[in-house]
Amino acid sequence: MKARVHIMLKNGVLDPQGEAVRHALGTLGFDGVHGVRQGKVIELDLADGTTEATVKDMCEKLLANTVIESYTIELA
């Protein structure tokens, strides 16, 4: 089975990488880009029967820094 985890900086946490992308898009002539946030996506190929609770545990222990990052889990 597959799981996909999205990890984004929490709202209010400064995202310099996203800000750099926003600025670069403006430089390239793309108008109307009001904001950019950049995060990570991690695709996990897991043994069948792995529960969402296990994936949550992985996020809490390794994948996300829960002080500044939030995560969402999609199982497929």
Next chain:
Amino acid sequence: MKARVHIMLKNGVLDPQGEAVRHALGTLGFDGVHGVRQGKVIELDLADGTTEATVKDMCEKLLANTVIESYTIELA
């Protein structure tokens, strides 16, 4: 309007970051992790009426390195 772009390394391109995560999960006692791929997600806050073609243009010109990365676009 919002757009979300997923950027992943193409299949066959070595992903050392994902491999490091896979190894670390094993070290932490999570068994049954067969593979991990790590990519980027970029959330764009765009002016209303921006077309998918414009977002695709952003991907081709800046966001993705299309030699080694593939991207998918979700508009919301």
